[in-house]
C-alpha cells in the first residue's frame with residue numbers, strides 16, 4: 274500500500290524533499306507518495322493542513338520555514354515532543370504518537386514532533402571523517418539552526434563550544450535558554466562572543482547564519498583559523514567556505530545535512546535505516 278508524506282512550507286516550490294525521500298523509498302523498496310504542500314503563513318491554516326493530512330491517512334510530514342515553531346506549539350498541546358525538538362524549540366518532523374492512538378486518543382490529539390536537523394548535521398560531519406569528540410567548536414549564528422545543533426554536538430562529545438553572533442545578546446539569551454531546557458547542555462560551559470571577537474584556533478567552525486542568502490560576506494577576524502569549516506547553506510558559492518579553504522581548512526556545505534535530517538525523518542516514520550552515502554550518490558546522479 275502506498276504511504277503518503279508531505280513537506281509543509283511557504284514558499285515550498287524549491288524544496289528538494291520529495292526527490293530525496295523518493296530515493297530513500299527506492300533504496301528500501303517502499304511504495305511512497307511525497308508531495309510539497311504550500312500553506313498560508315498563519316497558525317490556523319497550518320493546523321488545518323496538518324489535521325486534514327493525518328485524517329486522510331498520511332503517515333508523516335516534514336515542516337520547513339516558517340512553520341517549525343508553529344509545529345512545535347501544535348505538538349506541545351497534543352501528542353508530545355522528542356528531547357531534541359523540546360530543546361530546539363522547533364519541529365521539522367511530524368508523526369502520530371502510536372501509543373496515544375492505541376489508548377483511544379483522537380488522531381488530532383496524537384500529533385508528535387521531532388527535530389532531526391541538528392542530528393542530521395552531526396551525522397554528516399561524522400561521515401566526513403571530521404572528529405567531534407573532544408573538539409573545539411565555534412558556531413557562528415544564534416538562530417533556529419544554531420539552537421538545534423547545540424544538543425547533538427554536545428552529545429557527540431565536543432569539548433569546547435563557542436557561539437558567536439552579530440547580535441551578542443541573542444547568543445547570550447540562546448545559551449541561557451538552552452541551559453535551562455537541558456541539564457546536559459547546562460553542564461557545559463558554553464562561551465559566547467560577538468562575531469568580530471571570535472578569534473583563535475578551532476577544530477571546527479560552523480556557519481549557522483543566513484548570510485549566504487544575501488550573498489554578503491561575514492566579517493571574520495584575521496586571527497581566526499580552523500581545521501574544518503562547515504556552512505549549513507548549500508547550492509551556491511559560499512564565501513565563508515572559500516575563506517577557510519584558502520587557509521587550507523577542509524570544507525563542506527550543508528547539502529549532506531539536508532539529506533541527513535531527511536534520512537532521520539524517514540527512519541522515524543518507516544522504521545527503515547537509510548544508507549545515506551548511497552542515497553547521496555543516487556541524488557548526485559539525477560539530472
Ligand code: NDP
Pocket residue numbers: 390413414415416417418419438439440443481482483484485486487489491505506507527528530531532534
Ligand atoms: P535564523 O533567521 O533563525 O537566524 C539567522 C542568523 O543569521 C542569526 O544569528 C543572524 O544574526 C544571522 N545573520 C543574518 N544575517 C546576517 C548578516 N548579514 N551578518 C551576520 N549575521 C547574520 O535562520 P536559521 O537559523 O533558521 O538558518 C540559518 C542558516 O542555516 C540558513 O542559511 C539556512 O538555510 C541554514 N539551514 C540549513 C539546513 C540544512 O539542512 N542544510 C537546515 C536548517 C537551516 P542576528 O541574531 O544578529 O540577527
